[in-house]
Amino acid sequence: MEILVATAVGALTAGGVYLILRLRAFAVILGMAMLSYAVNVFLFSTGRLAINAAPILTGYEAGDYSGYTDPLPQALVLTAIVISFGMTAVLVMFSLGAYLEAGDDRIDMDGPDTLPDGEAEVTDGAEDAAHLTIEIEPKESGA
Amino acid sequence: MNHWIVAPVILPALLAPLIAFVMRHDIVVARAASAAGTVALAAIAIGLTVMAAGGETHVYYLGNWPAPFGIVLVLDRLSALMVLLTALLALIVLWHAIATGWDARGRHFHALFQFQLMGICGAFLTGDAFNLFVFFEVLLIASYGLMIHAGGKVRLKAGVQYVVMNLAGSTLFLFALGTLYAVTGTLNIADLVVKVQDSAPGDQALIRVAAMLLLVVFGVKAALVPLHFWLPATYSNAPAPVAALFAIMTKVGAYSIIRMHTMVFGPDNAATGSMIGDWLFPAAVLTIAVGAFGVLGARRLMPLLSYSVIGSMGTLLLAVSVFTPYGTETALYYLIHSTFSAAALFLLADLVVSRRGGDGLGVQRPTVQNGLFAALFFAAAIAMAGMPPLSGFLGKLLVLDALRGPDVIVIGWTAILIGSLITILGFARAGSVLFWKSTAAPPPEAAHEAEQGAAPVDPPSPASALAIAPTMMALALLAALTVFAGPVTSYLQDTSAQLHDTAGYVSSVLARDGEAE
Numbered sequence: 262m263e264i265l266v267a268t269a270v271g272a273l274t275a276g277g278v279y280l281i282l283r284l285r286a287f288a289v290i291l292g293m294a295m296l297s298y299a300v301n302v303f304l305f306s307t308g309r310l311a312i313n314a315a316p317i318l319t320g321y322e323a324g325d326y327s328g329y330t331d332p333l334p335q336a337l338v339l340t341a342i343v344i345s346f347g348m349t350a351v352l353v354m355f356s357l358g359a360y361l362e363a364g365d366d367r368i369d370m371d372g373p374d375t376l377p378d379g380e381a382e383v384t385d386g387a388e389d390a391a392h393l394t395i396e397i398e399p400k401e402s403g404a
Numbered sequence: 405m406n407h408w409i410v411a412p413v414i415l416p417a418l419l420a421p422l423i424a425f426v427m428r429h430d431i432v433v434a435r436a437a438s439a440a441g442t443v444a445l446a447a448i449a450i451g452l453t454v455m456a457a458g459g460e461t462h463v464y465y466l467g468n469w470p471a472p473f474g475i476v477l478v479l480d481r482l483s484a485l486m487v488l489l490t491a492l493l494a495l496i497v498l499w500h501a502i503a504t505g506w507d508a509r510g511r512h513f514h515a516l517f518q519f520q521l522m523g524i525c526g527a528f529l530t531g532d533a534f535n536l537f538v539f540f541e542v543l544l545i546a547s548y549g550l551m552i553h554a555g556g557k558v559r560l561k562a563g564v565q566y567v568v569m570n571l572a573g574s575t576l577f578l579f580a581l582g583t584l585y586a587v588t589g590t591l592n593i594a595d596l597v598v599k600v601q602d603s604a605p606g607d608q609a610l611i612r613v614a615a616m617l618l619l620v621v622f623g624v625k626a627a628l629v630p631l632h633f634w635l636p637a638t639y640s641n642a643p644a645p646v647a648a649l650f651a652i653m654t655k656v657g658a659y660s661i662i663r664m665h666t667m668v669f670g671p672d673n674a675a676t677g678s679m680i681g682d683w684l685f686p687a688a689v690l691t692i693a694v695g696a697f698g699v700l701g702a703r704r705l706m707p708l709l710s711y712s713v714i715g716s717m718g719t720l721l722l723a724v725s726v727f728t729p730y731g732t733e734t735a736l737y738y739l740i741h742s743t744f745s746a747a748a749l750f751l752l753a754d755l756v757v758s759r760r761g762g763d764g765l766g767v768q769r770p771t772v773q774n775g776l777f778a779a780l781f782f783a784a785a786i787a788m789a790g791m792p793p794l795s796g797f798l799g800k801l802l803v804l805d806a807l808r809g810p811d812v813i814v815i816g817w818t819a820i821l822i823g824s825l826i827t828i829l830g831f832a833r834a835g836s837v838l839f840w841k842s843t844a845a846p847p848p849e850a851a852h853e854a855e856q857g858a859a860p861v862d863p864p865s866p867a868s869a870l871a872i873a874p875t876m877m878a879l880a881l882l883a884a885l886t887v888f889a890g891p892v893t894s895y896l897q898d899t900s901a902q903l904h905d906t907a908g909y910v911s912s913v914l915a916r917d918g919e920a921e
Contacts, residue, residue, distance in 0.1 A: 289568055297575060299575075303579060306586075344538070351548055362556070
């Protein structure tokens with residue numbers, strides 16, 4: 262059981278790290294999702310792995326804690342799942358917005374500091390606001 | 405239990421959805437509500453500061469659960485100070501955003517702004533490590549929206565990078581918290597202090613891993629080299645008022661390092677020992693160097709200011725890295741100074757850049773009010789670079805004084821002094837190109853009209869007094885910080901003493917017995 266969970270966390274993390282180092286937004290989003298799965302499984306295991314056990318202390322008068330699993334990591338995982346789910350949604354919307362604006366989904370900037378003097382792009386873009394208002398509605402912050 | 409402690413979180417949390425759902429079609433109402441909320445937040449923050457000034461550690465038990473089991477909010481001098489700083493900065497930034505019309509260039513500025521304040525205040529007030537993570541996420545998700553406010557191609561691409569960087573940071577945060585929970589069985593900060601002190605030798609390696617992971621996470625937020633790469637692209641492409649508000653975001657990282665790594669992983673516990681300081685010190689020196697060379701090498705104004713923020717974070721973290729009460733005191737003074745000077749520079753840059761063709765550091769026709777802007781830039785640059793007479797000089801002097809240990813004095817003093825010199829050079833170059841050489845350039849209107857015949861470009865409209873007032877206010881606060889440096893440092897001395905008195909913190913949070921319910 263321990264080996265299974267540990268290899269799962271390790272494989273997911275390795276895959277996630279590899280993917281977020283890619284140049285394209287799609288791979289990076291997948292990588293972030295894999296990383297968040299990895300951390301969820303990892304958080305779950307921090308309360309020690311117990312099989313077929315409820316988070317209810319039954320035998321504590323007899324000093325028997327064996328059939329018990331720690332409820333707190335489960336609560337933490339729930340919070341983490343909600344947050345990472347919302348964040349992945351935000352990341353998808355951001356990448357879509359950037360893709361639609363820029364025409365490609367490359368994640369790197371084209372030299373923000375190397376524009377010729379005086380020719381720097383003005384990005385105040387009041388006229389661009391219309392594209393964006395559909396996308397910015399991150400209201401998941403109550404999680 | 406005093407319910408005002410939770411008010412800085414509740415107030416923006418209630419206001420933001422109201423603004424988003426009820427007032428979304430009327431910018432005037434939204435502005436009024438947001439301004440009223442921020443003023444109320446400032447009033448609450450002042451009240452909390454007065455309450456905390458007595459030196460007592462006030463604890464708020466959410467849901468009335470006893471301390472290690474439920475989530476607690478803790479109000480001590482440090483958290484009250486940070487909430488007050490946030491509220492003052494928010495007032496200045498909000499004023500600027502309204503006066504320059506930035507808030508009307510995209511939707512939901514005010515709702516996101518209030519969510520951002522909720523997250524920042526919550527992060528400063530919480531006494532629970534997992535709750536700190538949740539508030540980090542709240543402030544980050546609001547900052548994502550603010551960062552791409554008003555849109556544009558470059559800004560969206562920079563926004564994607566910012567989101568990815570912070571999502572990776574959040575994942576690391578969860579890994580660190582999981583490790584910490586697996587070893588100690590608690591995430592309450594006061595309980596962590598006790599458990600880490602009493603840790604078995606076999607567990608200490610895992611505690612060290614968790615402490616270093618947390619340092620990395622907070623280092624990402626605080627733009628510690630080599631985790632600073634997100635900052636220049638983010639700050640220079642964010643709307644300027646948002647960049648000014650982000651001046652407090654790097655301080656959230658610094659605050660978390662001060663809180664967690666002084667109290668839980670301080671140099672006097674056996675598990676981590678001096679390890680944190682040993683890593684933080686060289687990283688902070690490198691941060692100063694990268695900031696200084698970035699200021700010198702930047703070819704546009706906004707990246708220049710971003711690198712100056714990185715440099716000031718380096719100085720701040722250098723003072724933190726000695727982990728002495730005096731070091732913390734000087735770090736806090738520099739923290740206040742650096743927040744307002746960064747805000748002043750970004751707000752001023754907004755006024756200047758919006759009247760020039762972009763923020764390239766090239767010779768252009770002079771802007772309107774060239775003299776006024778030049779004078780303000782001069783004052784703000786003096787503050788940021790650390791020249792007398794403003795508080796940057798006093799702050800750096802205090803930090804130098806804190807770095808008098810024999811093993812840190814040579815490298816620490818060299819880094820700060822040479823870094824300041826290079827920063828001064830960079831600012832002097834930028835200021836002279838922007839404001840002095842520009843007056844020598846020929847007025848382009850004549851040439852322009854000659855080429856195209858008709859339709860001359862409108863000269864930029866001068867900034868109104870209302871639009872300049874927030875910048876002035878930030879500079880006035882810096883001046884006040886200089887004039888009242890004596891009282892402020894003696895208050896910060898008490899703050900730092902309270903922070904280093906971990907036994908007092910632990911007994912206030914954990915001892916619940918006998919308190920009236």
